[in-house]
Amino acid sequence: MQTYDLQANGLRDLNAALHAQAADTNQTSWEIVNPRGSHAVAVGLDAPIEVSVKGSTGYYTAGMNKQATVHVHGSAGPGVAENIMSGTVVIEGDASQYAGATGHGGLLVIKGNASSRCGISMKGVDIVVHGNVGHMSAFMAQSGNLVVCGDAGDALGDSIYEARLFVRGSVKSLGADCIEKEMRPEHIEILRDLLERAGSDAKPEEFKRYGSARQLYNFKVDNAY
Amino acid sequence: MCGIVGLFLKDKALEPQLGALLTDMLITMTDRGPDSAGIAIYGAEDTSASKLTVQAEDPETAFDGLAEKLGAALGGTVSLARNDTHAVLSLPAGKAEEARTLLREIAPDVRAMSFGDTLEIYKEVGLPKDVAARFGISDMSGTHGIGHTRMATESAVTTLGAHPFNTGLDQCLVHNGSLSNHNSLRRKLQREGIHIETQNDTEVGAAYLTWKMQNGATLGEALEASLEDLDGFFNFVVGTKDGFGVVRDPIACKPAVMAETDQYVAFGSEYRALVNLPGIETARVWEPEPATVYFWTHDQADTPKKKAA
Numbered sequence: 001m002q003t004y005d006l007q008a009n010g011l012r013d014l015n016a017a018l019h020a021q022a023a024d025t026n027q028t029s030w031e032i033v034n035p036r037g038s039h040a041v042a043v044g045l046d047a048p049i050e051v052s053v054k055g056s057t058g059y060y061t062a063g064m065n066k067q068a069t070v071h072v073h074g075s076a077g078p079g080v081a082e083n084i085m086s087g088t089v090v091i092e093g094d095a096s097q098y099a100g101a102t103g104h105g106g107l108l109v110i111k112g113n114a115s116s117r118c119g120i121s122m123k124g125v126d127i128v129v130h131g132n133v134g135h136m137s138a139f140m141a142q143s144g145n146l147v148v149c150g151d152a153g154d155a156l157g158d159s160i161y162e163a164r165l166f167v168r169g170s171v172k173s174l175g176a177d178c179i180e181k182e183m184r185p186e187h188i189e190i191l192r193d194l195l196e197r198a199g200s201d202a203k204p205e206e207f208k209r210y211g212s213a214r215q216l217y218n219f220k221v222d223n224a225y
Numbered sequence: 226m227c228g229i230v231g232l233f234l235k236d237k238a239l240e241p242q243l244g245a246l247l248t249d250m251l252i253t254m255t256d257r258g259p260d261s262a263g264i265a266i267y268g269a270e271d272t273s274a275s276k277l278t279v280q281a282e283d284p285e286t287a288f289d290g291l292a293e294k295l296g297a298a299l300g301g302t303v304s305l306a307r308n309d310t311h312a313v314l315s316l317p318a319g320k321a322e323e324a325r326t327l328l329r330e331i332a333p334d335v336r337a338m339s340f341g342d343t344l345e346i347y348k349e350v351g352l353p354k355d356v357a358a359r360f361g362i363s364d365m366s367g368t369h370g371i372g373h374t375r376m377a378t379e380s381a382v383t384t385l386g387a388h389p390f391n392t393g394l395d396q397c398l399v400h401n402g403s404l405s406n407h408n409s410l411r412r413k414l415q416r417e418g419i420h421i422e423t424q425n426d427t428e429v430g431a432a433y434l435t436w437k438m439q440n441g442a443t444l445g446e447a448l449e450a451s452l453e454d455l456d457g458f459f460n461f462v463v464g465t466k467d468g469f470g471v472v473r474d475p476i477a478c479k480p481a482v483m484a485e486t487d488q489y490v491a492f493g494s495e496y497r498a499l500v501n502l503p504g505i506e507t508a509r510v511w512e513p514e515p516a517t518v519y520f521w522t523h524d525q526a527d528t529p530k531k532k533a534a
């Protein structure tokens with residue numbers, strides 16, 4: 001276990017040390033103490049290492065993550081796991097706006113609530129939120145799965161292209177071209193797997209599925225102002 | 226960007242540390258806006274006197290004889306305590322509004338920063354650490370306060386473009402964001418007789434709240450109305466003599482974090498600003514909801530309530 005005091009040793013040296021880890025590194029377990037809301041903690045990782053952050057973080061935690069597992073024992077600021085490619089990011093507390101934005105792959109788990117624009121423009125990432133998500137979540141989502149064990153705010157899935165949205169609680173409103181869809185057995189299976197990997201004991205049968213009505217794919221003069 | 230911090234104390238034991246805590250919070254937010262900085266402090270109330278905080282480019286000459294002139298015009302005793310480019314004028318109780326109006330005639334070079342019974346606003350161009358140091362903010366005590374560090378977008382970097390803005394007796398406002406309908410709203414408010422000094426968008430926001438309240442709205446009602454009438458991005462943190470409020474626009478793209486313990490309610494643009502507060506490890510920390518007015522007052526000290534719009 002490598003322990004790194006972020007206040008004592010600074011952010012650049014931390015990220016440089018994490019970037020220096022090769023695929024076959026022996027230093028597979030890292031603990032970061034005293035994050036104190038710092039920005040850009042553990043960004044751009046590309047090795048199968050486990051990074052545990054003891055406290056809350058600021059903007060862009062674990063952005064662009066590949067392969068690594070980053071576990072924040074606190075809350076995360078805006079843009080956590082932005083553009084995640086693979087690996088796993090777990091937030092024990094809440095996440096601020098645009099969590100998992102533009103994510104291409106991997107798994108983002110938020111054990112508390114996520115605020116607005118969770119999964120905006122998601123492109124293949126799986127996001128599981130144990131609590132609620134704010135307004136405009138999955139805005140322009142293109143691929144992947146967003147699972148919300150609590151409630152969703154206004155305009156869920158606005159202008160969605162594709163992607164599956166699963167919500168257990170209420171949806172305050174659906175965005176343009178987002179509709180409720182049939183929950184088929186294959187969706188139950190996808191959801192069961194995601195919930196299990198995210199450590200949630202919610203039942204897949206309790207969820208509703210939402211997705212694209214595919215009415216905005218092509219220009220329609222009736223949609224113009 | 227801009228950075229906002231706010232601290233509303235429930236525990237009187239922390240009051241001597243208000244200035245020091247706010248200064249530390251604001252310095253942490255320096256990289257959100259290095260252009261200018263300001264702090265509003267709500268100090269102890271003296272029922273026999275009201276206050277007018279003023280600023281001048283050339284305080285040496287501008288403040289010379291100012292207390293006597295204002296005292297003569299008001300028909301009472303006025304004393305002046307200078308603090309760098311600012312001064313706090315101590316007035317006969319209840320004369321703050323009248324004094325502010327008279328000041329424009331008596332001393333056009335002197336700008337009113339704030340008026341009321343307990344509020345003092347200090348703001349200047351420069352980094353938070355320098356602005357706080359020149360006014361000795363760390364040594365100030367009080368019940369609640371708000372700080373702002375500015376990255377200018379809509380108007381020039383000047384003292385008058387700095388936040389907080391004074392909106393009425395003992396009322397102040399800070400803003401993170403940018404208002405897009407401030408020009409048309411400024412013209413409308415000026416037609417209504419509201420005095421607006423600069424091209425700054427936030428000053429229009431402040432003037433809008435003042436105008437609403439002059440027409441009978443409470444601060445909470447004025448803030449709710451702002452959600453309808455102001456176009457653009459805003460996180461507002463407001464102070465009143467006894468209260469502290471927060472409102473975010475419906476899009477809520479400007480960051481905001483709040484923390485509450487038995488000792489205080491705190492606001493920060495980022496969590497970083499809150500990490501040195503006592504007991505933050507066990508505080509309730511949350512992100513305020515969009516289009517929702519939150520307000521705390523000392524009257525409800527043991528159960529401060531958030532009020533949804």
